Amino acid sequence: KQEVTQIPAALSVPEGENLVLNCSFTDSAIYNLQWFRQDPGKGLTSLLLIQSSQREQTSGRLNASLDKSSGRSTLYIAASQPGDSATYLCAVSSTGGGNKLTFGTGTQLKVEL
């Protein structure tokens, strides 16, 4: 059974700092990994999707990497802004699991002025 863990659970940084969020998964047989953002009480916004054959994806100030063999992904946020404050979730789509996503526990990020 796939298990996904994210550390840290919460993170508070000053504005402008670069930061890294971590995601680890137990079963490396995955199709892809997605990073999402969730604001309080809202739905999920897809940030980046990394296919199992890819090593990284970039979108604006965001860069996500994937090391499938070690079961790890990182989300790098450059020059953080208060508007980046949210909960960040990673989720993996495992082979043999249909279209099922298994979510991590999330990292709650606060970027302070």
Add this chain to the structure above:
Amino acid sequence: DTEVTQTPKHLVMGMTNKKSLKCEQHMGHRAMYWYKQKAKKPPELMFVYSYEKLSINESVPSRFSPECPNSSLLNLHLHALQPEDSALYLCASSQATRGRGRMRDNEQFFGPGTRLTVL
């Protein structure tokens, strides 16, 4: 149009009521999903529809009844719910695949959710 819409945004119901949640997408996606999210927890998959057929039911109690009347619509019918069913219900959609290959295209897009309170 890359939007998944959900109605209503908020729903309060008693344990004897019957209500329905609605989800709609116009991205041509043929896979649609229902997730349940409790406070401070990650979303948990409930159901997956692929090409309008139920493909995954994560052992969800029968008081939750999904329906996919066409490729753009997904409903969740609720009956005789319990207070512990109070949660944010999220709908998502993605490209679907048949057989082998191109599972990698299944980026999921989520709606804003319906906040359900069962009294």
